[in-house]
Amino acid sequence: MLEPLQEPFMQRALAEVILVGVAGGALGCWVVFYGFSYAAESLAHSLFPGLVIASIAGIPLLLGATPAIVVAALAIALSARIAGVGREAAVAVVVTTMFGLGVLLALSPQSPPGIETLLFGDVFGATDADLATAAGFAVLAIVALRLLHGRLLVAGFDRGAARSLGVSPAFADAALLILLAAGTVVAVQGLGNLLVVAVFVGPAAAARQLSERMLPMMALAAGLAVLAGVGGLYLSYYAGTAGGASVALAIVAVYLLSLPLGQLRRSRRAFAPAEVTIA
Amino acid sequence: MQPDVLIEATGLSAGYDGTPAISGVEFSLSAGQTLALLGPNGGGKTTLLRALLGELRPIEGTLQVGARCGAVPQTERSRLDYPVSALDVATMGTLPRLPWWRRPGRHEREAARSELERVGLGALAEQTFGRLSGGQRQRVLIARALVQDAGVLLLDEPFSGLDRPSAEGLEALIDELAQEGRAVVIATHDLEQARACDLVLCINKSQIACGQPERVLGDLEVLEATYGGAIVEIPGAEGRAILPPHHHHH
Numbered sequence: 456m457l458e459p460l461q462e463p464f465m466q467r468a469l470a471e472v473i474l475v476g477v478a479g480g481a482l483g484c485w486v487v488f489y490g491f492s493y494a495a496e497s498l499a500h501s502l503f504p505g506l507v508i509a510s511i512a513g514i515p516l517l518l519g520a521t522p523a524i525v526v527a528a529l530a531i532a533l534s535a536r537i538a539g540v541g542r543e544a545a546v547a548v549v550v551t552t553m554f555g556l557g558v559l560l561a562l563s564p565q566s567p568p569g570i571e572t573l574l575f576g577d578v579f580g581a582t583d584a585d586l587a588t589a590a591g592f593a594v595l596a597i598v599a600l601r602l603l604h605g606r607l608l609v610a611g612f613d614r615g616a617a618r619s620l621g622v623s624p625a626f627a628d629a630a631l632l633i634l635l636a637a638g639t640v641v642a643v644q645g646l647g648n649l650l651v652v653a654v655f656v657g658p659a660a661a662a663r664q665l666s667e668r669m670l671p672m673m674a675l676a677a678g679l680a681v682l683a684g685v686g687g688l689y690l691s692y693y694a695g696t697a698g699g700a701s702v703a704l705a706i707v708a709v710y711l712l713s714l715p716l717g718q719l720r721r722s723r724r725a726f727a728p729a730e731v732t733i734a
Numbered sequence: 735m736q737p738d739v740l741i742e743a744t745g746l747s748a749g750y751d752g753t754p755a756i757s758g759v760e761f762s763l764s765a766g767q768t769l770a771l772l773g774p775n776g777g778g779k780t781t782l783l784r785a786l787l788g789e790l791r792p793i794e795g796t797l798q799v800g801a802r803c804g805a806v807p808q809t810e811r812s813r814l815d816y817p818v819s820a821l822d823v824a825t826m827g828t829l830p831r832l833p834w835w836r837r838p839g840r841h842e843r844e845a846a847r848s849e850l851e852r853v854g855l856g857a858l859a860e861q862t863f864g865r866l867s868g869g870q871r872q873r874v875l876i877a878r879a880l881v882q883d884a885g886v887l888l889l890d891e892p893f894s895g896l897d898r899p900s901a902e903g904l905e906a907l908i909d910e911l912a913q914e915g916r917a918v919v920i921a922t923h924d925l926e927q928a929r930a931c932d933l934v935l936c937i938n939k940s941q942i943a944c945g946q947p948e949r950v951l952g953d954l955e956v957l958e959a960t961y962g963g964a965i966v967e968i969p970g971a972e973g974r975a976i977l978p979p980h981h982h983h984h
Contacts, residue, residue: 609829619789620830668818
């Protein structure tokens, strides 16, 4: 069990999945309740051309991913305003365009070998800079979620009445999408373009089966994300499977395990003695 | 406005993008009074509630509201799968008075708990909102408005989906809250509930009538203009019993 921990690359990979797991799991609960799972997937795919350009130019991936995600977000916001184009259709068109552009660039002769790590991630290649970015994001996400908790809770609960409680639903959406975009840019290094959505959706969906309060659910999702991340890395180390894919599969396994547990929890509640009832 | 008048509308039109959805609205409501807002779906009840909340500005006329408004939406519109307790929901009413970076703390939760007790739900404060009955959820949302310290309560179809005893209990609570000096506006489809209010306002794009229930609800022409031609007179019923055309739920 401890042997892999001797390896510096494994230590860095563990630090990466712990940092990304804590922030991604907690943030993911909001992503799930705001119905942003599709947005999460879309953001990840649409930053692909940015990753490819960064990799061709030999600059840090973050510097390519950030402008790409901003372009994608603006394109989605603008095209959703065209009459007759709904938000879903706008997202689909923009994402396919961006991803297609990325593939076009990736298959050009100039692109360096190993471009597939952009798609599937390279969690064992985490550099010190990657870890520092992940730590920065974890702190940002936790502070922001702490400050915005009450407002996010109101706008997600009942958008219609949110304004009368002094909360703008558009502000809550924007704050969450910005955090989600930042998280995607950070986590894409380790998990890759195709798998990064797993960390924002899987642990949160699993925690939702097991908890009925937001804060415990966020803590649980963070814990499950870390558990799946560490489990995935060990699987990868011993079975020789790809790192990012192993983590993503471990997350799926956690979710699948949560389903019968959630069922069990609900049926227990159903048999619990009746509580006080008032009309 | 006279001192105890909490809402005064004169020649009010309101709507979206400059196009009025309601017009000619004219009424005043004092502290302690309840007003039933009757009208068909799409007739402008929600538009009037939103104007009262200050979300829509008058296109014509004036609307003065002399107290804070607390919105009590239909509980089917809120999410029943949401991970919050009754207390969490009531505590949301403290947000407007907190600076944006502050999360409600012990003091705020205590205030919310005492309003839950006020509406008879003290024992269920820790229960998950989605597990409560329809009537209990409605009470939680009323508690949230009380936490906001609302002098005007705006209830949107509070009785829909409630069984008779729950509806009666809720009606009694609404009366108590009005007697404590609040003005209460109730958008409803239920003519029986409307009869129990101090005033009835009928609206169908424009105001049809406003006045005491005996006068407004006793006038078949008013009800026809409000609900269109689809009014049924029940033969053999005492007086004139009238069914609005959309009593069923969507």
